[in-house]
Amino acid sequence: MLLDETIAAPATLMNASAAIGIIRITGDKSADILIKIMADKGAAPLFGGRAEIKPRYMHHGFVMDPGGAPEAVDEAMVCFYRGPASYTGEDMAEIFCHGGSYNMSKVLGAVLKAGARAAAPGEFTKRACVNGKLDLCQAEAVCDIINSKTDSFHKVAVSQIKGSLSFEINSIKNELIAVLADIEANLDFPEEDVEPVDIAAIRETLLGCRRKALALLSSYEYGRVLKDGIKITIAGCPNVGKSSLFNLLLRENRAIVTEIPGTTRDVIEEAANIGGVAFTLADTAGVRAPADIVEKLGIDRTFENIRGADLCLLVIDAGRAVSAEDIELIAETNDSARVIAVNKIDAKSRAFSVNCLPLKDGEKPVEISVKENANIDALKAAILKTAGLASMGESYGAAGRAVITSARHAAALKNSLASFDDAVETIDANSPIDLLTIDIRAALASLGEIVGETVTDDILHKIFEKFCIGK
Numbered sequence: 001m002l003l004d005e006t007i008a009a010p011a012t013l014m015n016a017s018a019a020i021g022i023i024r025i026t027g028d029k030s031a032d033i034l035i036k037i038m039a040d041k042g043a044a045p046l047f048g049g050r051a052e053i054k055p056r057y058m059h060h061g062f063v064m065d066p067g068g069a070p071e072a073v074d075e076a077m078v079c080f081y082r083g084p085a086s087y088t089g090e091d092m093a094e095i096f097c098h099g100g101s102y103n104m105s106k107v108l109g110a111v112l113k114a115g116a117r118a119a120a121p122g123e124f125t126k127r128a129c130v131n132g133k134l135d136l137c138q139a140e141a142v143c144d145i146i147n148s149k150t151d152s153f154h155k156v157a158v159s160q161i162k163g164s165l166s167f168e169i170n171s172i173k174n175e176l177i178a179v180l181a182d183i184e185a186n187l188d189f190p191e192e193d194v195e196p197v198d199i200a201a202i203r204e205t206l207l208g209c210r211r212k213a214l215a216l217l218s219s220y221e222y223g224r225v226l227k228d229g230i231k232i233t234i235a236g237c238p239n240v241g242k243s244s245l246f247n248l249l250l251r252e253n254r255a256i257v258t259e260i261p262g263t264t265r266d267v268i269e270e271a272a273n274i275g276g277v278a279f280t281l282a283d284t285a286g287v288r289a290p291a292d293i294v295e296k297l298g299i300d301r302t303f304e305n306i307r308g309a310d311l312c313l314l315v316i317d318a319g320r321a322v323s324a325e326d327i328e329l330i331a332e333t334n335d336s337a338r339v340i341a342v343n344k345i346d347a348k349s350r351a352f353s354v355n356c357l358p359l360k361d362g363e364k365p366v367e368i369s370v371k372e373n374a375n376i377d378a379l380k381a382a383i384l385k386t387a388g389l390a391s392m393g394e395s396y397g398a399a400g401r402a403v404i405t406s407a408r409h410a411a412a413l414k415n416s417l418a419s420f421d422d423a424v425e426t427i428d429a430n431s432p433i434d435l436l437t438i439d440i441r442a443a444l445a446s447l448g449e450i451v452g453e454t455v456t457d458d459i460l461h462k463i464f465e466k467f468c469i470g471k
């Protein structure tokens with residue numbers, strides 16, 4: 001990456017006809033570009049020189065095309081940030097022009113003509129990282145904040161950008177660095193008056209660090225679900241109210257509902273936010289002996305979907321006796337995470353009895369009425385509890401503890417655990433102490449990958465190419 005190049009990109013959507021569009025510039029030439037392109041009402045240069053550009057101040061003017069027509073391209077406000085007090089740590093400028101793709105590309109065109117190069121995806125944040133304004137996991141949190149769709153994931157991303165994860169990783173690293181320094185002092189000056197290493201204390205410290213790394217890694221189960229969402233398949237016999245429940249959970253009339261059994265014939269998937277957590281809900285065809293090939297294919301898909309789900313929401317109709325298909329579906333989902341909703345409790349039949357359902361020990365169906373919107377909160381709570389989210393949310397979210405949301409971070413933590421195990425093994429085998437430093441260095445390298453101290457250019461490139469342009 002050439003840090004001496006000045007780069008520019010739109011920081012807001014180019015394809016929307018928004019009121020304002022922002023063009024971002026970073027690099028040494030940022031001020032010179034403003035001098036070249038900004039003019040006052042009379043088309044005279046707005047800035048006589050660098051000294052006239054007051055940092056962090058909104059200057060009003062007109063964007064001119066350098067070397068182009070004498071009339072203004074657009075009217076805009078510009079703000080200059082003097083490095084290192086900027087997002088990237090370099091001199092930066094932001095041009096607040098009018099929105100719209102045509103107008104913004106004209107303004108960007110003027111900036112590029114004045115000496116900037118078009119930025120690659122994530123290049124602004126990458127520079128912030130290289131210049132030490134953010135560490136790598138904070139930079140990744142920028143992406144998470146922008147992509148977040150639920151309150152719980154957003155909270156975790158904001159706490160990560162504030163440094164919660166970096167803090168925990170760095171505190172483990174600092175303990176390891178202290179241990180290394182201790183060992184190395186002994187290796188380098190064994191004959192001098194250096195305290196002999198207390199190997200039992202080192203072993204304890206390493207086990208303590210391992211526990212902290214493991215606790216972080218364990219949070220990934222929760223973090224993954226927050227990030228990717230949890231997949232719920234709504235299944236049951238025809239006409240039990242699956243589509244009605246699907247619509248209620250989505251808060252929109254997405255699926256067709258009729259009193260005719262066999263209304264839904266294919267799988268319909270939609271994203272839903274339940275209790276601040278992202279879910280993908282799938283409504284499916286009701287299970288029965290199929291009347292034709294279309295229904296058969298639909299029911300095959302229902303079973304496929306049940307098998308691919310994180311959780312199955314089985315709906316049973318309290319308005320009639322339990323059927324053979326209800327029992328078949330219960331058997332089919334016995335090994336999955338499952339919530340049973342007994343629906344139509346408002347029209348409960350004498351022929352229906354919960355006791356006819358072959359439930360697992362301690363399993364309690366939730367009695368609901370979609371028609372009367374009754375007990376839906378209890379159903380949502382049961383879903384969150386079965387997905388393990390209620391308790392996890394309490395221990396992570398409420399306690400403000402760092403949560404791992406990235407597979408890359410989880411893999412690095414896993415590698416550090418292996419190095420901690422190697423280190424303890426080295427101690428227990430009474431192996432030479434310099435071997436121990438190799439294991440500790442390996443653990444440090446894995447943890448360093450998370451905050452970006454020990455990542456290769458290749459990995460950096462992979463991380464930032466997922467960003468949008470202008471980020």
Ligand SMILES: Nc1nc2c(ncn2[C@@H]2O[C@H](COP(=O)(O)OP(=O)(O)OP(=O)(O)O)[C@@H](O)[C@H]2O)c(=O)[nH]1
Nearest residue numbers: 238239240241242243244259262263264286370371
């Ligand atoms: N009384 C009562 N009727 C309900 C309730 N929930 C749904 N219904 C009615 O039950 C009928 C079937 O509802 P759907 O949501 O289409 O049922 P489904 O399970 O998707 O049916 P298929 O798509 O055919 O498998 C409709 O007439 C709904 O209005 C409820 O809680 N109480």
Ligand SMILES: [Mg+2]
Nearest residue numbers: 242243263264
């Ligand atoms: Mg349906």
